[in-house]
Amino acid sequence: MRLRLLPNIVLLFVATACCNASSDPSQNAAPIGSAAAPSPSAVTSLGPLAALAPSAAEAPAPAPTAERQIAGAAHILVAWKGAERAPKTVTRTKDDAKKRAQEVHKLVKDGKQTFEELVTKYTDDEISKAANGAIGNFERNAMPPAFADATFAMEVGAISDVVETAQGYHIIKRTR
Structure with missing residues (x-):
């Protein structure tokens, strides 16, 4: 089933990249076919297909915060x-x-x-x-x-x- 849905995901990314395009080319989304991760809004709009998005383990770790001393x-x-x-x-x-x-x-x-x-x-x-x-x-x-x-x-x-x-x-x- 994943293989059959894959073209729909590509279309969703293309639509997202197109809709997020700016008149300034340096601000545009990554070109189609690049390895860039989808925007957070694209991932949340995937619904059940979000499982195909990069996992939290692949995302950069948040900056460490100071531990509260109590x-x-x-x-x-x-x-x-x-x-x-x-x-x-x-x-x-x-x-x-x-x-x-x-x-x-x-x-x-x-x-x-x-x-x-x-x-x-x-x-x-x-x-x-x-x-x-x-x-x-x-x-x-x-x-x-x-x-x-x-x-x-x-x-x-x-x-x-x-x-x-x-x-x-x-x-x-x-x-x-």
């Missing part, structure tokens, strides 16, 4: 007075916040209390506190660079050292 995290935030988005109830200095964050980090590493228990006692992030410190999944560029770098450098389940951002000092647990 991680999930939970954190304990220790803010200082004047830190970005710090609650008005926070009155500690930056030095005091750093000391407190280091103390909380030691408690996390000791393992006597779970990360989630320490979140409820020590975090200044009221939004994530209700979710045991979870801030969800995010792309690398959605977080401050120091936070993202620390998170993406860890394995799932690992706990970071104390990380400073404009919001305060974080102890990060990678969840994804």
Whole structure:
């Protein structure tokens, strides 16, 4: 059956080349009998005969795109007075916040209390506190660079050292 339909395909290509012809000869379709592939509109107009068109394996590969980097995290935030988005109830200095964050980090590493228990006692992030410190999944560029770098450098389940951002000092647990 393919051999019988082949003349119809050639006619379709000829018609497509003719209809797409421009007054500028350099813009015209390839001459009849050349090895040029049909235009996308010609291939889609073939319907069931599209199987005779060049396969996707023969088509050039699309340009590689950057793979999205996504991680999930939970954190304990220790803010200082004047830190970005710090609650008005926070009155500690930056030095005091750093000391407190280091103390909380030691408690996390000791393992006597779970990360989630320490979140409820020590975090200044009221939004994530209700979710045991979870801030969800995010792309690398959605977080401050120091936070993202620390998170993406860890394995799932690992706990970071104390990380400073404009919001305060974080102890990060990678969840994804």
